[in-house]
Amino acid sequence: MVNYIEAAAAPTRNTGVIRLHTAEDFEGMRRACLITARCLDALVDIVKPGVTTDAIDRFVFDFGMENGVLPATLNYRGYTKSSCTSINHVVCHGIPNDKPLREGDVVNIDVTYVVDGWHGDSSRMYPVGEIKRAAQRLLEVTHECLMRGIAAVKPGARIGAIGEAIQTFAEAERCSVVRDFCGHGVGRLFHDAPNILHYGRASDGPEMREGMIFTIEPMINLGRPHVKVLADGWTAVTRDRSLSAQYEHAVGVTADGCEIFTLSPAGLDRPGLPAA
Numbered sequence: 001m002v003n004y005i006e007a008a009a010a011p012t013r014n015t016g017v018i019r020l021h022t023a024e025d026f027e028g029m030r031r032a033c034l035i036t037a038r039c040l041d042a043l044v045d046i047v048k049p050g051v052t053t054d055a056i057d058r059f060v061f062d063f064g065m066e067n068g069v070l071p072a073t074l075n076y077r078g079y080t081k082s083s084c085t086s087i088n089h090v091v092c093h094g095i096p097n098d099k100p101l102r103e104g105d106v107v108n109i110d111v112t113y114v115v116d117g118w119h120g121d122s123s124r125m126y127p128v129g130e131i132k133r134a135a136q137r138l139l140e141v142t143h144e145c146l147m148r149g150i151a152a153v154k155p156g157a158r159i160g161a162i163g164e165a166i167q168t169f170a171e172a173e174r175c176s177v178v179r180d181f182c183g184h185g186v187g188r189l190f191h192d193a194p195n196i197l198h199y200g201r202a203s204d205g206p207e208m209r210e211g212m213i214f215t216i217e218p219m220i221n222l223g224r225p226h227v228k229v230l231a232d233g234w235t236a237v238t239r240d241r242s243l244s245a246q247y248e249h250a251v252g253v254t255a256d257g258c259e260i261f262t263l264s265p266a267g268l269d270r271p272g273l274p275a276a
Helices: 023-045 053-066 133-151 160-172
Strands: 004-006 018-020 084-087 090-092 106-115 118-127 183-185 192-196 213-216 219-221 227-229 236-238 244-246 249-253 258-260
Touching (some): 018 192, 023 053, 023 118, 090 219, 118 249, 133 160, 133 244, 133 249, 192 213
Antiparallel strands (some): 090 236, 183 192, 213 249
C-alpha cells in the first residue's frame, strides 16, 4: 500500500510515505537547484588534465561559501567531502583525492547544495581533454536515457514508466543499466521516498502524482551491469572494469508533465560541451 501526504504535514524523516509538495515548495527547489546548476556550469572550465578531484571538491565548497550555502554531502553519514567525483569505471560515490585527472578520462561530478532547507541535487559527466569515441557515445547514450526517463514523468503514470524508458533505450544501444543504485525523493530531505528505479516495466511502482519531487539519475555501463563497493564503504565500481556514466536531474511532477529544476542556465548539461 502506497501512502501520499501533503509535504507540510509529513515527519522530517524518511518514513516511506510519498510527499506531495506545493507551488511554494517548488519555488524553494528552484532556488536550491539553480545554485547547484550554476556550480556545475562553472566546472566546465575547471575540469582539465592535471587537475585533481580534491581541487574540484575545494571549488565546490568555495562556490557554496560564496553563495552562503553548504554542500549536503559534507559530513553526511561520515562522508568528508563536498562532492562525489566518479572517474571512468567508478559508477558513483567516488571520493575526491589528490590524483590528477588524465587526458581521455570521463568524470561524473555530483553536487547537492542546501538552500533554505531545500536540496538541489544534480550530477553531470565531464570529458577530460579529448576522449575516445566509445566514451563519447556512452555519455550521449546516458544523457538520452536520462531525458527519456524524464519524458515519462506525468501524473497518472507509474514510476516504472521511467525505468522502462531508460532500460529499453540503454539495452537497444548495447549498454547496461546499473540496478544497485536508484533515484530518490528529494526536497527538505536529501534522500526520501519513493525510490526511482532505472529499469523495470511501465506497470511497476507507485503512481506519479502532481507535487512529487524526485531525482532521476541513471548509471549506464558499456559492459555488464554488476558493481561492487570498495573497502572505503562509498566508492562503487563496475565489476568488469567497463566504463560507466551518469547524469542526474531533480524534477517535480506538474499537472501535465514535469519541471526539471536542475537545468543548466547556460545549456551546458548535455554531452558535447560546450553547448552549441
